[in-house]
Amino acid sequence: QSVLTQPPSASGTPGQRVTISCSGSRSNIGSKTVNWYQQLPGTAPKLLIYSNNQRPSGVPARFSGSKSGTSASLAISGLQSEDEADYYCAAWDDSLNGHVVFGGGTKLTVL
Amino acid sequence: QVQLQESGPGLVKPSQTLSLTCTVSGGSISSGSYYWSWIRQPAGKGLEWIGRIYTSGSTNYNPSLKSRVTISVDTSKNQFSLKLRSVTAADTALYYCARDQWSGSSHNPTSYYFDYWGQGTLVTVSS
Numbered sequence: 001q002s003v004l005t006q007p008p009s010a011s012g013t014p015g016q017r018v019t020i021s022c023s024g025s026r027s028n029i030g031s032k033t034v035n036w037y038q039q040l041p042g043t044a045p046k047l048l049i050y051s052n053n054q055r056p057s058g059v060p061a062r063f064s065g066s067k068s069g070t071s072a073s074l075a076i077s078g079l080q081s082e083d084e085a086d087y088y089c090a091a092w093d094d095s096l097n098g099h100v101v102f103g104g105g106t107k108l109t110v111l
Numbered sequence: 112q113v114q115l116q117e118s119g120p121g122l123v124k125p126s127q128t129l130s131l132t133c134t135v136s137g138g139s140i141s142s143g144s145y146y147w148s149w150i151r152q153p154a155g156k157g158l159e160w161i162g163r164i165y166t167s168g169s170t171n172y173n174p175s176l177k178s179r180v181t182i183s184v185d186t187s188k189n190q191f192s193l194k195l196r197s198v199t200a201a202d203t204a205l206y207y208c209a210r211d212q213w214s215g216s217s218h219n220p221t222s223y224y225f226d227y228w229g230q231g232t233l234v235t236v237s238s
Binding site for chain 1: 148157158159160163171172173174207212213214218219220221222223224225226228229230231
């Protein structure tokens with residue numbers, strides 16, 4: 001069972017806006033920034049959003065992140081077929097001498 | 112452009128030690144204030160952070176694996192390594208190495224994320 005909670009699946013049609021939630025606690029999301037990773041089928045995860053809402057160079061602006069309290073969200077607007085992937089949230093957790101925690105992942109299907 | 116490449120045996124017997132190495136290219140492992148991590152992913156499942164190392168040798172481990180894990184670094188070879196002892200079938204997974212970015216305190220960072228990943232290497236635990 002993952003420390004951060006994500007819905008196992010999400011879906012949308014091309015052009016639609018979808019959001020994926022990530023719920024944690026005071027020791028992780030509540031006091032640290034949240035990151036999102038995209039894992040396309042058969043590939044390594046790729047950093048998508050860092051520090052709650054920052055996009056690395058090359059990540060389209062239609063990907064955005066937000067955080068409020070102990071929850072965070074990833075939003076994808078103008079959904080495209082190539083966005084079909086697994087999405088993971090992650091954060092530092094300051095309990096037990098500190099460690100990184102991940103969400104269980106959300107499989108996004110583009111219908 | 113930093114690149115990471117995992118290497119090591121793809122098959123390990125139960126109760127033995129899993130050993131992997133990550134070779135960093137495109138930059139010195141010692142340059143900048145980076146930690147270097149190992150992350151694993153069982154087939155069809157999510158990501159699990161194993162632990163991290165700084166080039167000084169300072170380490171942190173996932174509390175659930177701490178008793179079995181050792182991460183070390185060899186700056187002369189631009190490599191860092193993972194040893195996981197007493198493996199079982201539950202340790203079968205795709206193992207990734209990654210470069211860590213952080214801000215704030217190194218022991219209690221405000222922001223912590225992985226900006227470069229290796230392609231991963233599959234390790235199967237089986238007799």
